[in-house]
Amino acid sequence: MVPVSYYLILSGILFACGVIGFLIKRNIITIFMSIELMLNGVNLSFVAFAAQWHQLSGQVFVFFVMVVAAAETAVGLAIIIAVFRTRETLNVDQVNLLKL
Amino acid sequence: MLHLVLFLIFGLICVTGAINLLVQKHPISSALSLVVVMASLAVEYLLLGAEFVAAVQVIVYAGAVMVLFVFVIMLLNAGEEESTKGSRVALILGVPGVLAGGLLVAWVLINHSGGNSVSLGALPGYPKTIGMLLFHEFLLPFEVTSILVLIAIMGAVFLASRPDSPARPRKEN
Numbered sequence: 001m002v003p004v005s006y007y008l009i010l011s012g013i014l015f016a017c018g019v020i021g022f023l024i025k026r027n028i029i030t031i032f033m034s035i036e037l038m039l040n041g042v043n044l045s046f047v048a049f050a051a052q053w054h055q056l057s058g059q060v061f062v063f064f065v066m067v068v069a070a071a072e073t074a075v076g077l078a079i080i081i082a083v084f085r086t087r088e089t090l091n092v093d094q095v096n097l098l099k100l
Numbered sequence: 101m102l103h104l105v106l107f108l109i110f111g112l113i114c115v116t117g118a119i120n121l122l123v124q125k126h127p128i129s130s131a132l133s134l135v136v137v138m139a140s141l142a143v144e145y146l147l148l149g150a151e152f153v154a155a156v157q158v159i160v161y162a163g164a165v166m167v168l169f170v171f172v173i174m175l176l177n178a179g180e181e182e183s184t185k186g187s188r189v190a191l192i193l194g195v196p197g198v199l200a201g202g203l204l205v206a207w208v209l210i211n212h213s214g215g216n217s218v219s220l221g222a223l224p225g226y227p228k229t230i231g232m233l234l235f236h237e238f239l240l241p242f243e244v245t246s247i248l249v250l251i252a253i254m255g256a257v258f259l260a261s262r263p264d265s266p267a268r269p270r271k272e273n
Contacts, residue, residue, distance in 0.1 A: 001217040002107050005209040007144070010111045012205055014137070016198065017118035027181035029127045029173055033134050036165065037118060040141055043157075051148045051222035059150050059225040060233050066160055067245045071252035073165050077172045078259035084176050085262075093184050 007048035014041030028083070028090050032076055039069045103220040106147055113140040125180045127173045131166060138162040149221035152230055 014037060021034030043062045050058025080090070087095055117136035124130045138161045145154035234242055 001219055002103050002147075003210075003217050006107065006111075007148070007218075008209050009206050010114065010144070012202070012209075013115055014118055014141075016202060017115075017122060020198070021122045024122070024186070025181070026184055027127055027178065029169065029176075029178060030121075030130050030181065033121065033127075033130055033169065036134065036161075037121065037137065040138060040161070043153075044141060044144060047145055047148050047150045047153060048218070050150070050225075051218045052216050054223055056223065056225055056229060056233055057237070059153050059223075059230060060238055062150075062153050063156065063230075063234070064238075064241060064245060066156060067249060070160060070165055071249050073168055074256040075252050075259065077168055078256040080172060081176065081260045090176065090178050091182060091184075 004048050004052045008045055011041040011044040011048065014038075014044065017041075026091050026093060028080055028092050028095070031092065032073070032080070036069065036073070039065060103147060107144065110140040110143045110147075114144070125183075127178045127181070128170065131169050131173060134169075135162050135166050138166070147220060148218060149224045152225050152227045 018034045018036075018038030018041060021037065022031055025031050025034060043065055046058045046062050046065070050056060083095060084090060086100055089095065114137050117133045117140065120133040121130045121137070124133065138157060142154040142157040142162070145151075145157060
Protein backbone atom coordinates (compact mmCIF):
# COMPACT_ATOMS: atom_id res chain seq x y z
CA MET A 1 0.00 0.00 0.00
CA VAL A 2 1.39 3.36 -1.05
CA PRO A 3 -0.35 6.62 -0.11
CA VAL A 4 -1.67 8.54 -3.10
CA SER A 5 0.14 11.60 -1.80
CA TYR A 6 3.50 9.96 -2.65
CA TYR A 7 2.47 9.70 -6.28
CA LEU A 8 1.27 13.30 -6.22
CA ILE A 9 4.57 14.46 -4.72
CA LEU A 10 6.49 12.59 -7.43
CA SER A 11 4.35 14.22 -10.10
CA GLY A 12 4.89 17.59 -8.43
CA ILE A 13 8.66 17.09 -8.47
CA LEU A 14 8.56 16.20 -12.17
CA PHE A 15 6.41 19.24 -12.95
CA ALA A 16 8.76 21.49 -10.95
CA CYS A 17 11.78 20.08 -12.82
CA GLY A 18 9.99 20.88 -16.06
CA VAL A 19 9.26 24.45 -14.99
CA ILE A 20 12.86 24.98 -13.84
CA GLY A 21 14.20 23.56 -17.09
CA PHE A 22 11.84 25.78 -19.07
CA LEU A 23 13.23 28.82 -17.25
CA ILE A 24 16.96 28.07 -17.06
CA LYS A 25 17.68 26.23 -20.29
CA ARG A 26 18.85 28.20 -23.30
CA ASN A 27 18.58 25.57 -26.02
CA ILE A 28 15.17 25.71 -27.66
CA ILE A 29 14.98 21.91 -28.06
CA THR A 30 15.75 21.33 -24.38
CA ILE A 31 13.07 23.87 -23.45
CA PHE A 32 10.67 21.82 -25.53
CA MET A 33 11.72 18.67 -23.69
CA SER A 34 10.99 20.41 -20.38
CA ILE A 35 7.43 20.95 -21.57
CA GLU A 36 7.14 17.22 -22.24
CA LEU A 37 8.42 16.59 -18.72
CA MET A 38 5.67 18.82 -17.30
CA LEU A 39 3.02 16.96 -19.31
CA ASN A 40 4.35 13.65 -17.98
CA GLY A 41 4.13 14.87 -14.41
CA VAL A 42 0.51 15.86 -14.93
CA ASN A 43 -0.23 12.46 -16.50
CA LEU A 44 1.07 10.71 -13.40
CA SER A 45 -1.27 12.67 -11.15
CA PHE A 46 -4.18 11.85 -13.49
CA VAL A 47 -3.48 8.12 -13.17
CA ALA A 48 -2.95 8.37 -9.40
CA PHE A 49 -6.29 10.15 -8.91
CA ALA A 50 -7.97 7.62 -11.20
CA ALA A 51 -6.73 4.85 -8.90
CA GLN A 52 -7.80 6.75 -5.80
CA TRP A 53 -11.38 7.42 -6.90
CA HIS A 54 -11.80 4.25 -8.99
CA GLN A 55 -12.75 6.26 -12.05
CA LEU A 56 -11.33 5.12 -15.38
CA SER A 57 -11.97 8.55 -16.89
CA GLY A 58 -8.64 9.67 -15.48
CA GLN A 59 -6.82 7.12 -17.60
CA VAL A 60 -8.81 8.15 -20.68
CA PHE A 61 -7.74 11.74 -20.09
CA VAL A 62 -4.12 10.61 -20.12
CA PHE A 63 -4.64 9.45 -23.70
CA PHE A 64 -6.04 12.83 -24.69
CA VAL A 65 -3.04 14.54 -23.07
CA MET A 66 -0.74 12.21 -24.99
CA VAL A 67 -2.46 12.99 -28.31
CA VAL A 68 -2.25 16.72 -27.69
CA ALA A 69 1.40 16.37 -26.64
CA ALA A 70 2.27 14.41 -29.77
CA ALA A 71 0.54 16.97 -32.01
CA GLU A 72 2.25 19.78 -30.14
CA THR A 73 5.64 18.08 -30.56
CA ALA A 74 5.18 17.67 -34.30
CA VAL A 75 4.19 21.31 -34.84
CA GLY A 76 6.75 22.63 -32.35
CA LEU A 77 9.66 20.76 -33.88
CA ALA A 78 8.58 21.99 -37.33
CA ILE A 79 8.64 25.55 -35.96
CA ILE A 80 12.10 24.90 -34.49
CA ILE A 81 13.33 23.73 -37.90
CA ALA A 82 11.87 26.84 -39.53
CA VAL A 83 13.49 29.09 -36.90
CA PHE A 84 16.84 27.38 -37.34
CA ARG A 85 16.61 27.77 -41.11
CA THR A 86 16.21 31.53 -40.90
CA ARG A 87 18.43 32.30 -37.90
CA GLU A 88 21.07 29.55 -37.86
CA THR A 89 20.89 29.31 -34.09
CA LEU A 90 19.06 27.35 -31.40
CA ASN A 91 19.86 29.74 -28.57
CA VAL A 92 16.67 31.46 -27.43
CA ASP A 93 18.63 34.52 -26.31
CA GLN A 94 19.54 35.22 -29.92
CA VAL A 95 16.00 34.73 -31.17
CA ASN A 96 14.66 38.09 -30.05
CA LEU A 97 13.14 39.53 -33.20
CA LEU A 98 9.73 38.65 -34.58
CA LYS A 99 10.76 39.56 -38.11
CA LEU A 100 14.17 39.44 -39.70
CA MET B 101 5.79 -3.50 1.00
CA LEU B 102 6.90 -4.63 -2.46
CA HIS B 103 4.75 -1.87 -3.89
CA LEU B 104 6.48 0.76 -1.78
CA VAL B 105 9.96 -0.54 -2.63
CA LEU B 106 9.23 -0.59 -6.37
CA PHE B 107 7.63 2.85 -6.16
CA LEU B 108 10.67 4.27 -4.38
CA ILE B 109 13.20 2.67 -6.75
CA PHE B 110 11.51 3.85 -9.93
CA GLY B 111 10.54 7.19 -8.43
CA LEU B 112 14.19 7.77 -7.61
CA ILE B 113 15.22 6.82 -11.17
CA CYS B 114 12.54 9.18 -12.45
CA VAL B 115 13.68 12.16 -10.37
CA THR B 116 17.34 11.46 -11.16
CA GLY B 117 16.56 11.45 -14.87
CA ALA B 118 14.59 14.69 -14.57
CA ILE B 119 17.45 16.41 -12.73
CA ASN B 120 19.96 14.99 -15.20
CA LEU B 121 17.88 16.57 -17.99
CA LEU B 122 18.45 19.95 -16.36
CA VAL B 123 22.14 19.43 -15.64
CA GLN B 124 23.30 18.07 -18.99
CA LYS B 125 24.57 20.61 -21.50
CA HIS B 126 24.18 18.58 -24.68
CA PRO B 127 20.63 18.15 -26.03
CA ILE B 128 21.21 14.47 -26.86
CA SER B 129 22.06 13.72 -23.23
CA SER B 130 18.95 15.58 -22.14
CA ALA B 131 16.83 13.62 -24.61
CA LEU B 132 18.20 10.29 -23.39
CA SER B 133 17.53 11.18 -19.75
CA LEU B 134 13.99 12.13 -20.77
CA VAL B 135 13.64 8.60 -22.19
CA VAL B 136 14.72 7.25 -18.78
CA VAL B 137 12.09 9.42 -17.07
CA MET B 138 9.36 8.19 -19.40
CA ALA B 139 10.30 4.53 -19.08
CA SER B 140 10.31 4.65 -15.28
CA LEU B 141 7.01 6.55 -15.37
CA ALA B 142 5.60 3.64 -17.36
CA VAL B 143 6.57 1.36 -14.46
CA GLU B 144 4.78 3.71 -12.05
CA TYR B 145 1.66 3.44 -14.20
CA LEU B 146 1.97 -0.35 -14.09
CA LEU B 147 2.15 -0.20 -10.29
CA LEU B 148 -1.13 1.74 -10.29
CA GLY B 149 -2.67 -0.90 -12.56
CA ALA B 150 -2.87 1.26 -15.67
CA GLU B 151 -1.44 -1.37 -18.02
CA PHE B 152 -2.66 0.11 -21.27
CA VAL B 153 -1.48 3.59 -20.31
CA ALA B 154 1.96 2.16 -19.51
CA ALA B 155 2.17 0.41 -22.88
CA VAL B 156 1.08 3.54 -24.76
CA GLN B 157 3.52 5.61 -22.72
CA VAL B 158 6.42 3.42 -23.86
CA ILE B 159 5.25 3.21 -27.49
CA VAL B 160 4.16 6.80 -28.07
CA TYR B 161 6.27 8.85 -25.68
CA ALA B 162 9.49 6.90 -25.19
CA GLY B 163 9.26 5.62 -28.76
CA ALA B 164 7.72 7.98 -31.25
CA VAL B 165 8.00 11.39 -29.61
CA MET B 166 11.58 10.90 -28.44
CA VAL B 167 12.65 9.56 -31.83
CA LEU B 168 11.24 12.78 -33.29
CA PHE B 169 13.27 14.81 -30.79
CA VAL B 170 16.50 12.92 -31.41
CA PHE B 171 15.90 13.14 -35.15
CA VAL B 172 15.55 16.92 -35.01
CA ILE B 173 18.60 17.28 -32.76
CA MET B 174 20.66 15.30 -35.25
CA LEU B 175 19.14 17.12 -38.22
CA LEU B 176 19.98 20.55 -36.84
CA ASN B 177 23.38 19.37 -35.62
CA ALA B 178 22.73 20.93 -32.21
CA GLY B 179 25.86 21.30 -30.12
CA GLU B 180 26.37 22.12 -26.47
CA GLU B 181 24.30 25.05 -25.32
CA GLU B 182 26.11 28.26 -24.52
CA SER B 183 25.41 29.34 -20.97
CA THR B 184 24.34 32.91 -20.53
CA LYS B 185 24.71 34.93 -17.39
CA GLY B 186 21.63 34.55 -15.19
CA SER B 187 20.46 37.21 -12.82
CA ARG B 188 21.76 37.02 -9.26
CA VAL B 189 18.48 38.17 -7.72
CA ALA B 190 16.65 35.28 -9.35
CA LEU B 191 19.17 32.84 -7.86
CA ILE B 192 19.01 34.32 -4.35
CA LEU B 193 15.23 34.54 -4.25
CA GLY B 194 14.40 31.59 -6.50
CA VAL B 195 16.16 28.67 -4.81
CA PRO B 196 14.75 29.26 -1.29
CA GLY B 197 11.39 30.13 -2.85
CA VAL B 198 11.23 26.85 -4.76
CA LEU B 199 12.31 24.88 -1.67
CA ALA B 200 9.73 26.60 0.55
CA GLY B 201 6.95 26.17 -2.00
CA GLY B 202 7.84 22.51 -2.56
CA LEU B 203 7.89 21.74 1.16
CA LEU B 204 4.56 23.51 1.61
CA VAL B 205 2.94 21.53 -1.20
CA ALA B 206 4.39 18.24 0.09
CA TRP B 207 3.16 19.00 3.63
CA VAL B 208 -0.33 19.84 2.42
CA LEU B 209 -0.46 16.72 0.25
CA ILE B 210 0.70 14.39 3.01
CA ASN B 211 -1.57 15.82 5.70
CA HIS B 212 -4.69 16.81 3.82
CA SER B 213 -5.16 14.40 0.93
CA GLY B 214 -7.25 12.09 3.08
CA GLY B 215 -4.48 9.56 3.64
CA ASN B 216 -5.92 7.20 1.05
CA SER B 217 -3.59 4.42 0.02
CA VAL B 218 -3.67 2.55 -3.26
CA SER B 219 -2.85 -1.13 -3.44
CA LEU B 220 -0.73 -2.75 -6.13
CA GLY B 221 -2.64 -2.59 -9.41
CA ALA B 222 -5.46 -0.61 -7.78
CA LEU B 223 -7.49 0.16 -10.89
CA PRO B 224 -6.80 -2.15 -13.83
CA GLY B 225 -7.31 -0.20 -17.03
CA TYR B 226 -7.80 -2.93 -19.59
CA PRO B 227 -7.82 -1.89 -23.25
CA LYS B 228 -11.38 -3.17 -23.62
CA THR B 229 -12.86 -1.06 -20.82
CA ILE B 230 -10.87 1.98 -21.88
CA GLY B 231 -12.02 1.51 -25.46
CA MET B 232 -15.64 1.25 -24.36
CA LEU B 233 -15.26 4.47 -22.38
CA LEU B 234 -13.42 6.22 -25.20
CA PHE B 235 -16.00 5.38 -27.86
CA HIS B 236 -19.11 5.96 -25.77
CA GLU B 237 -18.70 8.65 -23.13
CA PHE B 238 -15.75 10.41 -24.72
CA LEU B 239 -16.77 10.10 -28.36
CA LEU B 240 -16.98 13.84 -29.01
CA PRO B 241 -13.56 14.67 -27.49
CA PHE B 242 -12.15 11.73 -29.45
CA GLU B 243 -13.44 13.12 -32.73
CA VAL B 244 -12.23 16.60 -31.84
CA THR B 245 -8.71 15.25 -31.20
CA SER B 246 -8.77 13.56 -34.60
CA ILE B 247 -9.37 16.97 -36.20
CA LEU B 248 -6.60 18.41 -34.02
CA VAL B 249 -4.17 15.75 -35.24
CA LEU B 250 -5.16 16.40 -38.85
CA ILE B 251 -4.48 20.13 -38.43
CA ALA B 252 -1.19 19.35 -36.67
CA ILE B 253 -0.06 17.15 -39.58
CA MET B 254 -0.85 19.87 -42.11
CA GLY B 255 0.81 22.52 -39.97
CA ALA B 256 3.95 20.46 -39.47
CA VAL B 257 4.28 19.71 -43.18
CA PHE B 258 3.74 23.35 -44.09
CA LEU B 259 6.09 24.77 -41.45
CA ALA B 260 8.93 22.35 -42.04
CA SER B 261 8.84 22.63 -45.83
CA ARG B 262 11.34 24.82 -47.59
CA PRO B 263 9.95 28.13 -48.91
CA ASP B 264 10.39 27.02 -52.56
CA SER B 265 9.04 23.50 -52.14
CA PRO B 266 5.83 22.28 -53.83
CA ALA B 267 4.16 21.97 -50.39
CA ARG B 268 4.03 25.75 -50.29
CA PRO B 269 2.15 27.17 -53.28
CA ARG B 270 3.64 30.38 -54.60
CA LYS B 271 1.52 33.50 -54.20
CA GLU B 272 0.42 35.11 -57.44
CA ASN B 273 0.93 38.84 -57.34
